[in-house]
Amino acid sequence: MALAATLGGCSEQPAADLPALEAQRDATSVSGISSGAYMAGQFEMAHAKDVVGAAIIAGGPYGCSESLYADVIPGPGTALLNLTKAINGCMLNALQAFGVPNPALLAERAERLAEHNRIDPIADVKADRIYLFTGKNDTTVVPAIVDAARKFYEDIGVPASQILYVSDIPAGHAFVTADRGPECDHTGKPYIVDCNYDQAGALLGQIYGSLSAPAEQMTGQFQVFDQDAFTEGLSNHGLSDDGLVYVPQACQTNAGCRVHIAFHGCGQNRTFVGDAFARDSGYARWADTNNLIVLFPQTAATPLNPQGCWDWWGYTGPDYLTRDAPQITAVYRMLERLSAPRTSS
Structure with a gap:
């Protein structure tokens, strides 16, 4: 199908179907x-x-918020305990009673989930290339939490040579760019800051290796698409009606493009900041010259999740860490659509 929305006007276009583009899943x-x-x-x-690499910016290890009491207190109580730990133990590294991040225990839990086929085999993660980032002035998710993420990856067997950890930039709690946003140490909407550092290029380069230089003038297009098509049968998914995708011109006609999925932060979805995360982060400039489709899935703000955060503490249900999680299921369906054979229009 033709993609009609342009960079500047993508928020004004009606939602279309996410196209099938024969991407390399x-x-x-x-x-x-x-x-x-x-x-x-x-x-x-x-x-x-299906995943060859991940970039964790101001985040911690897999399963960090899972309370020690999660297995014995079922239902909504578990999510509340997890949220307490998430805020105090996985952002501030402060709540001893609920257990600060223990990467070794989290690695063991991941192994158990893999053994029970709740997630893919850990062996498939060991080949991944990892980018980790903490800003020197980030007081929202403190550096010790990102340190724990590095230790987690090492504990599950990712070689240190495959991990790039950037911790020397004086950024606040934000996505870092070379020339967009307020001053580097700023923390606040749209959570995009100018630190004279191209984070999008750095993380994509760490994951994929040598890249072509980013586009000066982009030839691809942004498209608002209907996310509801991917939430059928999923209750309490917490996703917006619409998502956003960037498709380089070459990927509109050629098979085999790769997909990068970029997850916004709390208070950073299109409801809060418009298209700033997609427009100013720099992903699209690199995607345009490197045959990368960039998927920007979107959460919805709700009374229980007023900042539109992704579910990393269990507000969508107890499966939030697994392949059966509503949000993971929906986003994977989007990936399946992008990698499906084209249909004649």
Whole structure:
């Protein structure tokens, strides 16, 4: 199908169907900031057979918020305990009673989930290339939490040579760019800051290796698409009606493009910041010259989740860490659509 929306006007276009573009599904990568960082890690673990790398920006290890009491207090109580730990133990690294991140125990839990086929085999994660980032001025998710993410990956067997950990940039709690957004140490909407550092290029380069230079003038197009088509049968999924995708011109006609899934942070979906995360992050410029389709799935703000965070503590249900999680299921369906054979229009 033709993609009609342009960069500047994508928020004004009606939602279309997400196109089938014959993408290379087993070369998918993920990234995210804050709650999106946790979701990127969860998606990577759930679908490791298809994911070749992950970028965790201001986020911690897989399963970090799972309370010690989660297995004995069923139902909504578990999510409340997890949320307490998420805020105090997986952002501030402060709540001893609920257990600060223990990467070794989290690695053991991941192994058990894999053994029970709730997530893909851990062996498939060991080949991944990992990018980790913490800003020196980030007081929302403190550096010790990202340190724990690095230790988690090492504990599950990812070689240190495959992990790039960037911790020397004076950023606040934000996605970092070379020339977009307010000053580097700023924390606040749209959570995009200018640190004279091209984070999108750095993380994509870490995952995929040498890349062509980013486009000066982009030839591809943004498209608002109907996310409801991917939530059928999923209750309490917490997703918006619409998502966003960037498709380079070459990928509109050629098969074999790779897909990068970029998960926004809390307070950073299109309701809160418009298209700033997609427009100013820099992903699209790199995608345009490297045959990368960039998927920007979107959450919805709700009374129980007013900042539109991705589910990394269980508000969608107890399966939130697994392949059966409503949000992971929906986003994987989007990936399946992008990698499906084209149909004649």
